[in-house]
Amino acid sequence: MPPNIFQSRSSAKDVFRDRHTLLPEFVPDDLPCRDQEIEQLVANLSILLDPHKTISVNLSITGQPGVGKTTLAKKTIRDLRNAAIANGINLDTFYVNCHSFRTKTSILRRIALEKFNIQGRGYSDEELMEMLATRLEKENLRMVLVIDEASMLSGEDILAFIHLNELFSPEIGRLSNIIICRRSEWTLMLSAPLSGRIQDQLNLDGYGEQQLLEILSYRRDLAFFAGVLPDEELGLVIDISSRTRNARHGIEIMLRAGMMANASGSDSISAEYIRAAKTEVYPELRSDVFHDLKDNELFAAMSVGRELSKPGRISTTVNDSFEIFKLITDEYNEKPQSKATYRLCINTLEQLGIISHSVSSIDEGTRGRRGKISLFDIPAQILVERVENVLKNRRR
Numbered sequence: 001m002p003p004n005i006f007q008s009r010s011s012a013k014d015v016f017r018d019r020h021t022l023l024p025e026f027v028p029d030d031l032p033c034r035d036q037e038i039e040q041l042v043a044n045l046s047i048l049l050d051p052h053k054t055i056s057v058n059l060s061i062t063g064q065p066g067v068g069k070t071t072l073a074k075k076t077i078r079d080l081r082n083a084a085i086a087n088g089i090n091l092d093t094f095y096v097n098c099h100s101f102r103t104k105t106s107i108l109r110r111i112a113l114e115k116f117n118i119q120g121r122g123y124s125d126e127e128l129m130e131m132l133a134t135r136l137e138k139e140n141l142r143m144v145l146v147i148d149e150a151s152m153l154s155g156e157d158i159l160a161f162i163h164l165n166e167l168f169s170p171e172i173g174r175l176s177n178i179i180i181c182r183r184s185e186w187t188l189m190l191s192a193p194l195s196g197r198i199q200d201q202l203n204l205d206g207y208g209e210q211q212l213l214e215i216l217s218y219r220r221d222l223a224f225f226a227g228v229l230p231d232e233e234l235g236l237v238i239d240i241s242s243r244t245r246n247a248r249h250g251i252e253i254m255l256r257a258g259m260m261a262n263a264s265g266s267d268s269i270s271a272e273y274i275r276a277a278k279t280e281v282y283p284e285l286r287s288d289v290f291h292d293l294k295d296n297e298l299f300a301a302m303s304v305g306r307e308l309s310k311p312g313r314i315s316t317t318v319n320d321s322f323e324i325f326k327l328i329t330d331e332y333n334e335k336p337q338s339k340a341t342y343r344l345c346i347n348t349l350e351q352l353g354i355i356s357h358s359v360s361s362i363d364e365g366t367r368g369r370r371g372k373i374s375l376f377d378i379p380a381q382i383l384v385e386r387v388e389n390v391l392k393n394r395r396r
């Protein structure tokens with residue numbers, strides 16, 4: 001019998017004690033250096049555990065990439081839910097990432113289906129809102145909704161979730177909202193009516209060197225066997241990530257460097273692996289961002305990537321990259337798509353921070369506008385590789 005590929009692998013050397021703890025979805029038990037923010041969230045949300053009051057709390061969490069916004073919110077609702085169970089309060093929580101659910105309608109349908117087993121198709125947003133409100137009331141339920149990457153929605157959409165509470169008797173609120181987005185996007189989204197409904201705003205600063213030392217030492221000890229990543233080498237990771245003040249930057253470098261050590265059968269991570277891993281990590285970009293894209297959006301990203309991989313090419317246009325897009329859909333045996341669909345894909349990629357699409361007049365006094373597409377953060381070749389990997393996995 002041929003050897004089983006999983007069993008032969010289990011005897012291979014592994015520097016990871018628990019590799020999963022370095023993946024983006026992992027939520028650690030502790031969040032060093034965020035005590036003050038945790039305190040602030042607890043102070044705002046504790047009222048939801050009061051059996052004599054039924055009110056809603058609306059908060060925002062903003063900050064630059066990789067400073068723990070998502071993780072802080074996930075940990076907070078996990079602990080809130082457990083505290084509610086312990087105190088006999090009927091409270092539920094729901095986390096939604098708008099990279100996956102990009103419209104108010106799709107979020108409402110998701111909640112209706114997952115929480116109340118209601119098939120939302122065929123109902124208007126207003127009807128869905130009413131159905132949710134009726135169920136919350138009937139079940140005497142409080143719900144906390146976390147809307148992550150909220151800049152995919154408009155300020156009005158977010159207000160609609162807050163306004164759901166107006167379907168209850170005056171002074172009763174059952175749906176609380178925690179809105180998360182990057183700082184600059186929040187400023188763009190914030191309107192007077194929205195800011196008037198947000199009780200408290202938390203803005204998370206980037207991490208300094210000392211804080212990264214504390215955070216990354218903790219994450220190293222969770223992920224690796226003792227001695228795999230010595231303090232001196234960890235210092236290099238801290239040094240690199242303190243330039244971006246981004247904890248994810250350091251965590252992704254540790255993950256990739258660990259994988260390199262495994263691949264070469266080494267039982268520790270040297271400075272060489274860290275330097276090599278550094279070149280593969282793009283701190284602004286969530287590593288899982290491509291998994292949330294639809295096939296057409298992946299094809300669009302690939303078409304921009306292929307265009308910009310050509311020597312000397314710094315930017316491209318919708319027209320030029322659309323030609324490549326057509327070839328790619330054909331290559332993957334998919335139906336041809338219109339230029340209008342392609343433009344929508346380009347807009348989404350821009351909203352996600354993968355590409356930059358600036359529109360300017362061709363010439364003063366000339367009719368028509370031309371969009372210049374370029375890449376923010378990630379080299380074109382790496383973009384193509386990552387997209388190809390996601391498509392390959394989907395087609396397996």
Ligand SMILES: Nc1ncnc2c1ncn2[C@@H]1O[C@H](COP(=O)(O)OP(=O)(O)OP(=O)(O)O)[C@@H](O)[C@H]1O
Nearest residue numbers: 031032034064065066067068069070071215247248
């Ligand atoms: N204080 C902390 N302690 C431990 N780990 C942390 C801390 N802050 C952030 N992290 C880790 O850093 C990574 C990035 O955090 P997170 O994804 O929450 O950032 P974010 O602010 O939501 O970034 P983005 O704006 O890109 O979505 C995660 O792996 C998270 O677990």
Ligand SMILES: [Mg+2]
Nearest residue numbers: 069070071148
């Ligand atoms: Mg996040």
